[in-house]
Amino acid sequence: MPEITKTPGNNEGVQFDFKTLFINVAKKEIADHQEYYNGKRHIKVKLCADGAKYSRGCNFCLFSFSILRDGVVNLSSSNIHVIAAIRAKEDYESLADEFRDIFAAINFYLDDPAITINGNTYTLEFFLCADYKLLLLIMGLKAASAEYSCLWCTVHKDDRYNMTLTHCPRSLSDLKGNGDFSNIHKPLLNLDLDHIIPDELHLMLRVTDRLITALIQTAKSYDQHQHRLERIRRAYKVLDGERIKNLIAAIRECGVYFNIYEDDESGKVEWPSLLGPDKLKLLKNLPDKLVGCQPPEMVPLTQNLWKDFDLIYSIVTSRMPTRHHQLRESTKKWINDYLDLGKEFKYGDFYYPDKVTPYMHLLCAHLSDFIDKYDNVKQFSCQGVEKKNDVAKVLYHRKSDGDKEEEEKGDGKTVGKKKMRR
Ligand SMILES: [Zn+2]
Numbered sequence: 001m002p003e004i005t006k007t008p009g010n011n012e013g014v015q016f017d018f019k020t021l022f023i024n025v026a027k028k029e030i031a032d033h034q035e036y037y038n039g040k041r042h043i044k045v046k047l048c049a050d051g052a053k054y055s056r057g058c059n060f061c062l063f064s065f066s067i068l069r070d071g072v073v074n075l076s077s078s079n080i081h082v083i084a085a086i087r088a089k090e091d092y093e094s095l096a097d098e099f100r101d102i103f104a105a106i107n108f109y110l111d112d113p114a115i116t117i118n119g120n121t122y123t124l125e126f127f128l129c130a131d132y133k134l135l136l137l138i139m140g141l142k143a144a145s146a147e148y149s150c151l152w153c154t155v156h157k158d159d160r161y162n163m164t165l166t167h168c169p170r171s172l173s174d175l176k177g178n179g180d181f182s183n184i185h186k187p188l189l190n191l192d193l194d195h196i197i198p199d200e201l202h203l204m205l206r207v208t209d210r211l212i213t214a215l216i217q218t219a220k221s222y223d224q225h226q227h228r229l230e231r232i233r234r235a236y237k238v239l240d241g242e243r244i245k246n247l248i249a250a251i252r253e254c255g256v257y258f259n260i261y262e263d264d265e266s267g268k269v270e271w272p273s274l275l276g277p278d279k280l281k282l283l284k285n286l287p288d289k290l291v292g293c294q295p296p297e298m299v300p301l302t303q304n305l306w307k308d309f310d311l312i313y314s315i316v317t318s319r320m321p322t323r324h325h326q327l328r329e330s331t332k333k334w335i336n337d338y339l340d341l342g343k344e345f346k347y348g349d350f351y352y353p354d355k356v357t358p359y360m361h362l363l364c365a366h367l368s369d370f371i372d373k374y375d376n377v378k379q380f381s382c383q384g385v386e387k388k389n390d391v392a393k394v395l396y397h398r399k400s401d402g403d404k405e406e407e408e409k410g411d412g413k414t415v416g417k418k419k420m421r422r
Contacts, residue, residue: 009097013086018105044068049130077387131202140185148182161353197380214350219243221348250289331364
């Protein structure tokens with residue numbers, strides 16, 4: 001194992017020397033899979049960045065790599081080698097400072113992509129996988145809300161919904177950090193954009209966020225509309241509505257704890273954010289329970305929208321997506337169906353062109369290209385890295401609870417109270 005050192009910036013962080021760690025891992029990989037590497041002098045390296053909030057005001061980011069073999073999808077966390085962990089804000093400057101040594105080592109390999117192990121020379125091919133926010137940061141683009149937030153093309157945000165447009169692709173050489181098309185910094189990695197792959201898990205999480213928001217806002221809007229028709233005089237509370245109540249019940253019937261709250265002062269409607277497994281439960285089970293939760297005339301189209309996204313996501317996450325040629329057409333149809341709900345029914349404003357997000361554009365405009373090129377995108381999933389982050393989170397809390405206990409012992413007054421809580 002190479003030694004651990006502090007990352008070079010002013011934040012807290014630790015790192016391994018990337019080259020030493022990588023060569024150690026590559027030697028073992030070749031020794032463990034001799035047959036594969038006898039026929040192939042080529043090593044594919046998946047770089048993963050994953051940020052997570054460990055507590056309020058405490059953000060960590062792990063940078064890791066794993067080695068990919070053709071035809072194998074191994075997302076186990078034991079296959080993932082953490083290069084560095086930092087406690088810092090997720091912004092360009094922090095990533096540039098803290099991962100400076102690692103980016104320099106990877107850029108060195110990107111310039112001269114070969115290593116020699118036991119007298120054999122292997123070419124190297126790097127991929128970068130992360131959620132959209134981190135991909136934009138690492139490649140020097142503004143946030144996802146910017147005018148030109150697609151990493152792979154220069155579509156304007158007002159045209160993101162338009163499935164008839166041919167999008168003008170970007171390339172690494174376009175990213176000069178001069179402000180053109182929302183590109184405000186130089187990329188931290190000199191990686192071709194067809195080697196930068198969005199994470200399928202984050203795609204599902206963010207698209208289902210949009211679908212759930214649309215259900216809630218439509219139900220609320222319809223309930224308000226009904227109340228107006230009935231000329232009910234009393235002060236109207238949005239969550240009294242029948243559709244909203246039915247929707248909460250339907251989501252709970254799917255085995256997901258859920259509630260919708262209304263802020264007394266602002267009247268803003270809020271609900272807890274759901275984790276991946278809960279969202280998958282809703283994708284499978286909620287569509288059939290939507291009767292009574294939406295305006296009656298919108299139910300069939302809304303059910304289809306959810307079911308079609310579930311089908312699309314099953315193709316996206318398949319290890320051998322046999323129907324990938326259909327993906328481009330079915331995702332385009334899906335966006336158009338989404339917009340049709342806004343054109344035909346005027347409850348709420350969530351099925352409108354300006355509500356088509358960068359993830360939805362990516363799903364429809366680019367994802368099938370990645371599947372065509374690399375057979376599947378499941379191999380690039382950040383799932384295993386998320387598990388590493390979960391383990392790190394547990395260690396962090398154990399350590400910070402331990403530290404608090406030590407402090408309290410020193411204080412002598414709060415020990416009893418603390419132990420009770422634990
Ligand atoms: Zn695009």
